[in-house]
Amino acid sequence: MLDLKLIRQRPDWIKEKLSSRGVTAEEIDELLGLDEQRRAKIVADENLKKKRNDVSEQIAQIKREKGDASQAIKDMREVGAQIKQLDQEVAELDEKVTYILVRLPNIPDDSVPVGPNEDYNVEIRKWATPREFDFEPKAHWEIGENLGILDFERGAKVAGARFVYYKGFGAKLERALYNFMLDEHSKEGYEEVIPPYLVNNDAMFGTSQFPKFTEDVYTVINEGDPLTLIPTAEVPLTNYYSHEIIDGAKLPIYLTALTPCFRSEAGSAGRDTRGLIRLHQFNKVEMVKYVKPEDSFNELEKLTADAEDILKKLKLPYHVITLASGDASFSSAKTYDIEVWLPAQNTYREISSCSNCTDFQARRAQIRYRDENGKVQYLNTLNGSGLAVGRTVAAILENYQNEDGSVTVPEALVPYMNGVTKLIAEN
RNA sequence: GGAGAGUUGGCAGAGUGGUAAUGCACCGGACUCGAAAUCCGGCGAACCAGUAAAAUGGCGCGCAGGUUCAAUUCCUGUACUCUCCUCCA
Numbered sequence: 427m428l429d430l431k432l433i434r435q436r437p438d439w440i441k442e443k444l445s446s447r448g449v450t451a452e453e454i455d456e457l458l459g460l461d462e463q464r465r466a467k468i469v470a471d472e473n474l475k476k477k478r479n480d481v482s483e484q485i486a487q488i489k490r491e492k493g494d495a496s497q498a499i500k501d502m503r504e505v506g507a508q509i510k511q512l513d514q515e516v517a518e519l520d521e522k523v524t525y526i527l528v529r530l531p532n533i534p535d536d537s538v539p540v541g542p543n544e545d546y547n548v549e550i551r552k553w554a555t556p557r558e559f560d561f562e563p564k565a566h567w568e569i570g571e572n573l574g575i576l577d578f579e580r581g582a583k584v585a586g587a588r589f590v591y592y593k594g595f596g597a598k599l600e601r602a603l604y605n606f607m608l609d610e611h612s613k614e615g616y617e618e619v620i621p622p623y624l625v626n627n628d629a630m631f632g633t634s635q636f637p638k639f640t641e642d643v644y645t646v647i648n649e650g651d652p653l654t655l656i657p658t659a660e661v662p663l664t665n666y667y668s669h670e671i672i673d674g675a676k677l678p679i680y681l682t683a684l685t686p687c688f689r690s691e692a693g694s695a696g697r698d699t700r701g702l703i704r705l706h707q708f709n710k711v712e713m714v715k716y717v718k719p720e721d722s723f724n725e726l727e728k729l730t731a732d733a734e735d736i737l738k739k740l741k742l743p744y745h746v747i748t749l750a751s752g753d754a755s756f757s758s759a760k761t762y763d764i765e766v767w768l769p770a771q772n773t774y775r776e777i778s779s780c781s782n783c784t785d786f787q788a789r790r791a792q793i794r795y796r797d798e799n800g801k802v803q804y805l806n807t808l809n810g811s812g813l814a815v816g817r818t819v820a821a822i823l824e825n826y827q828n829e830d831g832s833v834t835v836p837e838a839l840v841p842y843m844n845g846v847t848k849l850i851a852e853n
Numbered sequence: 854g855g856a857g858a859g860u861u862g863g864c865a866g867a868g869u870g871g872u873a874a875u876g877c878a879c880c881g882g883a884c885u886c887g888a889a890a891u892c893c894g895g896c897g898a899a900c901c902a903g904u905a906a907a908a909u910g911g912c913g914c915g916c917a918g919g920u921u922c923a924a925u926u927c928c929u930g931u932a933c934u935c936u937c938c939u940c941c942a
Contacts, residue, residue: 468902472911479872479911482923486871495922502922671899673863794899796863800879802899 427634427789428530430461430523440533446540446751447531457526464519471512478505528631529638532786534751535723535760546750547763553734554743556767557825564831565770566823567701570596572831573851576702587699588691588706592819595849599822599835600709602842604684604815607711607736611812614732616682616713621662623685624653629665632791634757641692644706655688659712660809667716668791671802677795678725679716682812684709702816703775709815715808716793719785722806723760726782730762733778733812739838742821743767745774759784764813766821777817780810 433440437458441451481502488495534540539548570576575596581589592600608618624646630636635643635657644655656662663681672679687710698704713732717725730746737744744766754761758781765774785804788794795805826834833849840847 465902468911472902475911478922482871485922489871499922506922671863792899 427528427786428533429785429789430527434458434461443533444530446542447534448542448752449530453526453530457523457530460519460523460526464516464523467512467516467519471509471516474505474509474512478502478509481505528634528790531756532759532784534754535782535784537723537748538754538760539748539750541750542752544750544753547747547753548750549745549747550762552743552745553738554741556743556769559769561829563769563824563827565701566768566820569823569827569831569833570702570819573833573849575599575849578700586706588704590702590705594852595843595846596819598843598846599839599849600815600819602839603818603822604709604711606739606839606842607812607815608682608684610736610739611680611682611711611713611732614680616680616732619663619666619681619683621656621659621666621683621685623656623662625656625661625665626651626653629661629668629791630654632665632668633661633787634790635661638756642690644688644690656685657689658687658710658809658811659683659685660714663712663714664787664793664807664809665791666714667793670793672716672793672795672805674718674795674797677716677718677805678721681714682711684711684815686710702820705816708817711812711815713810713812716795717806717808718795718797719803719806722782722784722808725806725808726760726762726780729808729810730764730778730780733764733780733810736813736818737764737766737777740818740822740836741838742818742825742836744777755779755781757781757783757786759786762810766817767825768821769824775817776814777821778811778813781808783807783809 428440433454437454441449441454444454445451481498485495485498485502488498539546541547564572567576567578571578573595575592575594577591577593581591584591612618627636630643635654643657646653646655662685663683666681667679686707688707691704691706694704702708713729715725715729734744734746744764747763747765749758749761749763761779761781763776764778764780766777767773768775784806787807788804793805793807794802796802822836822839823833826836828834828848831851835843835847835849
């Protein structure tokens with residue numbers, strides 16, 4: 427959520443900044459008009475409340491002296507009705523202002539390329555040269571099925587399309603990967619967390635999946651009290667400190683968690699229908715940071731580097747791109763996507779997304795800190811995948827495949843695989 | 854699932870219809886070579902409006918409603934915490 431005062435003070439700047447994010451100048455003008463009406467009503471309302479407080483005190487005084495206060499009480503009855511009316515009008519305007527305000531995306535940082543879609547994304551660095559194959563590299567789903575470690579058919583039978591069973595060394599590889607990732611992040615100062623996988627609407631609002639993106643998730647109705655299967659650990663990790671005021675001396679705070687993520691993938695019918703790339707349920711190791719505003723862009727660089735380190739240690743080629751203003755997520759001021767090389771697709775595919783949400787989520791979720799001067803202010807939140815585990819399995823299968831159908835285990839994972847160095851089909 | 858108790862500033866804790874005591878902590882001062890102790894004074898909740906910044910006002914006692922001229926206080930609903938019973942991996 428944006429700061430309404432900022433919109434009031436710099437409307438033209440806001441309009442310009444949000445124009446590439448699908449926000450029209452008319453929307454901002456409408457918001458400002460409603461806000462002005464709202465504030466005018468508040469002034470009138472508060473004047474009446476002041477009067478009520480003053481007269482109420484007089485009534486108390488008269489009664490204490492056993493006098494007759496019936497005239498004042500009669501007058502106040504009318505004032506009370508007016509206040510009730512104005513309160514309601516203010517509440518209605520408040521609702522209208524809030525309706526618009528919570529649907530405005532974050533302001534892109536000045537360093538972000540301006541443009542409406544992914545065509546304006548900019549590659550900023552590339553790591554390692556993709557391996558040259560002297561045979562035709564297979565797609566990971568083919569490798570996995572041949573090795574008997576991925577079973578998409580039974581996933582579809584038991585749950586539906588876009589669900590999978592990992593088996594045997596497939597399951598072990600997945601487990602090895604997230605244990606490795608969590609250990610590496612722990613070394614960098616992230617505290618490991620196991621959060622709830624179902625969250626309430628307030629949490630979904632706090633990280634801004636709600637109210638705009640309700641179609642993308644699975645919601646479970648529990649006796650009229652809806653709970654949503656988390657689409658990412660960002661939700662429970664960022665809401666961990668919601669509605670709290672943190673001691674500034676405790677910042678920065680780094681959290682990491684492995685969780686399953688559930689996404690309905692509405693609107694992506696026909697895309698990535700095979701393999702591990704786009705499933706309704708997948709594991710992801712997430713990193714979340716709570717930082718002081720002045721540190722957040724520096725922390726974004728470190729966060730991205732922490733995600734990249736996993737790929738470097740796994741020796742998987744990747745590149746990093748800065749998302750254009752129109753391609754970044756709703757709550758982000760700046761996002762780096764890390765894309766890993768998939769030989770069978772002959773392209774880079776997203777494996778991590780690292781965002782600085784500045785104070786956008788903090789304002790929604792009411793996460794504040796007390797600075798050295800005792801002043802309460804919004805902190806900044808960041809989140810990034812480190813990494814999407816299923817997509818990492820896909821990348822390993824494809825990049826480490828051998829002509830005979832076996833897959834070499836990346837050196838860094840061997841200790842996590844109990845010494846297994848190669849995945850070979852068992853008959 | 855059932856019964857009871859509770860939720861008030863950073864912490865502790867009073868307040869049964871008249872507009873939030875007090876203590877600790879914190880800040881300033883006195884005393885002291887300095888500190889501690891003591892004494893004096895003050896600040897002290899988030900939010901909204903307002904202002905150049907102040908002042909000032911509103912709101913505010915878990916949350917949402919209701920009754921009333923007036924609600925921390927009465928009524929209704931609800932969330933969470935604790936205790937006991939029940940159930941359970």
